[in-house]
Each structure stands twice: as C-alpha cells, then as structure tokens.
Amino acid sequence: MSAQFHNPVATYFGAGSLSQVVALTEGQSVALVTFPEARDLGLIDTLQALLGDRLIHLVENVQPNPDVAQLRATYERFWQQASGCEVVLAVGGGSAIDTAKALIVGTDSGQFDELLALLATGKTFTPPRHKRLIAVPTTAGTGSEVTPWATIWDSQQQKKYSLHLQCTWPTAAIIDPDLMLTLPAAVTVSTGLDALSHALESIWNVNANPISDTLAVSAIEDIFDCLPLLQQNLASRELRSRMALAALKAGLAFSNTKTALAHSISYELTLRHGLSHGIACSFTLPYVLGLAWGKEAGRDQTLQRVFGPDLGQAQAQLRAFLHRLDVKTEFADYGVTEGEARQMVFSAMQGARGKNFIGSQAA
Ligand SMILES: [Fe+2]
Incomplete structure (x- = not known):
C-alpha cells in the first residue's frame, strides 16, 4: 500500500x-x-x-x-x-x-x-x-x-x-x-449533503488513495450520524462542531482526488434547472453508487466499509438517508425526463470531473 x-x-x-x-x-x-x-x-x-x-x-x-x-x-x-x-x-x-x-x-x-x-x-x-x-x-x-x-x-x-x-x-x-449556528435548516442540509458528495466522490475516484479513503469514510460515518440530528436541532453547538469537522474531513479527502461523476452531472442541473449545488450533487448519489459498484475491487472494499457487502441495501440506505432529509432522489423529481437524464449522464462522463469517476472508462 x-x-x-x-x-x-x-x-x-x-x-x-x-x-x-x-x-x-x-x-x-x-x-x-x-x-x-x-x-x-x-x-x-x-x-x-x-x-x-x-x-x-x-x-x-x-x-x-x-x-x-x-x-x-x-x-x-x-x-x-x-x-x-x-x-x-x-x-x-x-x-x-x-x-x-x-x-x-x-x-x-x-x-x-x-x-x-x-x-x-x-x-x-x-x-x-x-x-x-x-x-x-x-x-x-x-x-x-x-x-x-x-x-x-x-x-x-x-x-x-x-x-x-x-x-x-x-x-x-x-x-x-x-459561525454556523444561525444557518437555516435547508442550507444546513444542502451544504451537509455537498460534503457527503465530496466524501463519496473521493472514493469512487481514479485518484483515490488510502489517506483520502480514511478521511472520506470517517466523514461519511459522521454525516450519516449527525446531519439528521442537526436538522432537528440547529442550535446545538456540539452537532454544529461535529458536522463542521465531517465537512472538513470530506474537503481534505477531495482536495487530493477532485470530485467525480455526481459533481459533473450537477453542473448542468444547476445551470439549466437552477438547483442548489448541494442538492444537485447529492440526489444522484444512490444512482452513481450503482455505477461505481463492481468496477474495481479496491474501491468496492472501501465502499463496503461504509455500506456493507450488498449493493441493493447500500443504495436503499443512501436513498433512505436522503429521503429522511426531505431530499428526493430521482431525476423525474426535478423535472428531468429519462432521455434527458441519460444524455446528461453521458456528457457528464466526458467532462473533466466525470473522467475522475472509476466507471467512466467502461461507460
Ligand atoms: Fe461540491
């Protein structure tokens, strides 16, 4: 290693x-x-x-x-x-x-x-x-x-x-x-999901390494624990501090890997559909997880540290987490048709960030 x-x-x-x-x-x-x-x-x-x-x-x-x-x-x-x-x-x-x-x-x-x-x-x-x-x-x-x-x-x-x-x-x-104590719930959630996206994107990434993985896995575990609690208790200094540290860990992880497919898809959703960055780069995470899974044994091992061995369960867990935060997880929920979504994912794979995605070569 x-x-x-x-x-x-x-x-x-x-x-x-x-x-x-x-x-x-x-x-x-x-x-x-x-x-x-x-x-x-x-x-x-x-x-x-x-x-x-x-x-x-x-x-x-x-x-x-x-x-x-x-x-x-x-x-x-x-x-x-x-x-x-x-x-x-x-x-x-x-x-x-x-x-x-x-x-x-x-x-x-x-x-x-x-x-x-x-x-x-x-x-x-x-x-x-x-x-x-x-x-x-x-x-x-x-x-x-x-x-x-x-x-x-x-x-x-x-x-x-x-x-x-x-x-x-x-x-x-x-x-x-x-400084984060006054952030409203919607911004707390959308920015927290941006951090979740950074952590996951650093794992399904051609530039991933054991140091970025360590930071990313720890960030994801913290965000899973902390963000739903924080949504219900915005004034908690302890939860704000835990979430800030999780976002920092995710930031450090992707500072060395860059982002990947979910971010590449998000840019068009922000430009054409006006979605906030945090939602645009996170509602596709269960879908992108499905594309990443099975592409590289080492990446699977890191993803399985977070989600366990079963892809179906992993996607269900991620979807349930997003739904609990009132974030919808299908393209259709954002007014994007199936055909548009397919085209969007295809062109996102060709973008600079899309090429960091481990599945982009096989697409
Ligand atoms: Fe981001």
Missing part, C-alpha cells in the same frame, strides 16, 4: 477560532468578501472590531453561484480600489470563498475579461500579481477552504469556468462552528 497526500492550507478548527484572524493578518491590510446577510448577523461588526483599520475594502453582495455578470464589476472595483491590500478574507459559504478566489488572481490590466480569456484556454498560468487568501466557511459542506478550486458561472452563455491555480489555495482556513 502506498499513498501521497498534499494540502498546504494551515487549518484552524474549533469554536471561537475566528479570533485567529487577528494573528494571521498582523501588520497587513485586508479586504473582506462576504454574503449579504453577514451585516444583519453582526458578522461585519465582529470582523471590524477584530481587524480595526486593517480592514480597507468590503465586498458584501456575494450571490449564490458567482456569475460573470456580477463578478466583473466586483473584480474591477477590487483591483482599482484595493490593489494595495495584502490579504483577502473570505467569510461565507462556497460562493463567498469562490468569489474571493477569483478576486485574488490579478490580471495585468485589472480587467476581468482578461482573466476569463485565460480561464477559457483551460491551461494553467501564473498571474502577474495575486493576493493571499484566508477562508472562513460559515457553512459545513463546501470544502472550498481547503481546496484550490473555484467555479465561476456564466448563466447567460450556459457555461462555467473552473479556476485552479497554485495561488488559489487558501494560505489558511479558519473553521469556527459557532
């Missing part, structure tokens, strides 16, 4: 760990990227108190699924007004962290379209300037705080860009479960 694992993010975990932001930004100026409700939740006041006059720029209008239509103005304002700042602090869900990942990559011109043109080539590049990113998730699911990837959407053109550069690894992640 051999394995290699690399994650360069300095990770701080625990209730109250938000205060680490003071030491991590000492002597440096900071731009804050956060979500619209952060002000009413008192989060901006808290960060202003912690950072004082180090905080020189504020982006507080981040929308779900960051879209080029909105990012363009935010990006160009940032590079005009705050090009001197040293740190971008992202506080929020995956959309805030993904927005921050786009902002920190500076083009020569400071124009956003120059960045899009580079991303459209699909090749990696070294930007002429970039900022340091610190990520503080306020949801337990995205994993974006411990990965270098961001998804940028172009809903008008019905496409997406994948951002992934050496500089888009956060230098630090602060996971403070107390």
Whole structure:
C-alpha cells in the first residue's frame, strides 16, 4: 500500500477560532468578501472590531453561484480600489470563498475579461500579481477552504469556468462552528449533503488513495450520524462542531482526488434547472453508487466499509438517508425526463470531473 497526500492550507478548527484572524493578518491590510446577510448577523461588526483599520475594502453582495455578470464589476472595483491590500478574507459559504478566489488572481490590466480569456484556454498560468487568501466557511459542506478550486458561472452563455491555480489555495482556513449556528435548516442540509458528495466522490475516484479513503469514510460515518440530528436541532453547538469537522474531513479527502461523476452531472442541473449545488450533487448519489459498484475491487472494499457487502441495501440506505432529509432522489423529481437524464449522464462522463469517476472508462 502506498499513498501521497498534499494540502498546504494551515487549518484552524474549533469554536471561537475566528479570533485567529487577528494573528494571521498582523501588520497587513485586508479586504473582506462576504454574503449579504453577514451585516444583519453582526458578522461585519465582529470582523471590524477584530481587524480595526486593517480592514480597507468590503465586498458584501456575494450571490449564490458567482456569475460573470456580477463578478466583473466586483473584480474591477477590487483591483482599482484595493490593489494595495495584502490579504483577502473570505467569510461565507462556497460562493463567498469562490468569489474571493477569483478576486485574488490579478490580471495585468485589472480587467476581468482578461482573466476569463485565460480561464477559457483551460491551461494553467501564473498571474502577474495575486493576493493571499484566508477562508472562513460559515457553512459545513463546501470544502472550498481547503481546496484550490473555484467555479465561476456564466448563466447567460450556459457555461462555467473552473479556476485552479497554485495561488488559489487558501494560505489558511479558519473553521469556527459557532459561525454556523444561525444557518437555516435547508442550507444546513444542502451544504451537509455537498460534503457527503465530496466524501463519496473521493472514493469512487481514479485518484483515490488510502489517506483520502480514511478521511472520506470517517466523514461519511459522521454525516450519516449527525446531519439528521442537526436538522432537528440547529442550535446545538456540539452537532454544529461535529458536522463542521465531517465537512472538513470530506474537503481534505477531495482536495487530493477532485470530485467525480455526481459533481459533473450537477453542473448542468444547476445551470439549466437552477438547483442548489448541494442538492444537485447529492440526489444522484444512490444512482452513481450503482455505477461505481463492481468496477474495481479496491474501491468496492472501501465502499463496503461504509455500506456493507450488498449493493441493493447500500443504495436503499443512501436513498433512505436522503429521503429522511426531505431530499428526493430521482431525476423525474426535478423535472428531468429519462432521455434527458441519460444524455446528461453521458456528457457528464466526458467532462473533466466525470473522467475522475472509476466507471467512466467502461461507460
Ligand atoms: Fe461540491
């Protein structure tokens, strides 16, 4: 057995760990990227108190699924007004962290379209300037705080860009479960299922290894135990903490494997059907489990550590778990016909993430 694992993010975990932001930004100026409700939740006041006059720029209008239509103005304002700042602090869900990942990559011109043109080539590049990113998730699911990837959407053109550069690894992640206490039930569930998807996708993955497997299996067990309880008891600090740790483990697992078929399918469901990321990448998990099972003995062994030896039972367990959380598990439930679904899965297999799926070669 051999394995290699690399994650360069300095990770701080625990209730109250938000205060680490003071030491991590000492002597440096900071731009804050956060979500619209952060002000009413008192989060901006808290960060202003912690950072004082180090905080020189504020982006507080981040929308779900960051879209080029909105990012363009935010990006160009940032590079005009705050090009001197040293740190971008992202506080929020995956959309805030993904927005921050786009902002920190500076083009020569400071124009956003120059960045899009580079991303459209699909090749990696070294930007002429970039900022340091610190990520503080306020949801337990995205994993974006411990990965270098961001998804940028172009809903008008019905496409997406994948951002992934050496500089888009956060230098630090602060996971403070107390920041998740006010998350509503629907977001708690959908982001928690995103984490479940990350863990499973790292197992049925051509890049899986014993280290990512260990993290993924542990994450799945925690999520199975914890998420239904948390849905019924949103104010529990203990459950928030357990779920945050599970999501972190899932994030670390897929930081080394990338995602696979369920995520590849999800992109079209988000673009065409407007499904939230967490639901789009998780309702197909029982179906994708069926495609993964029996493809590789080693992968089966890891899946069977979670689900036991019987595929039918494994799929039933996963379906029952999703149904208990009020998540429907069939394409038809989301207005996708059988023919559309078949086409969607076929093209998802050809996508970059689909090719990470262990069953993609046999399809
Ligand atoms: Fe995801």
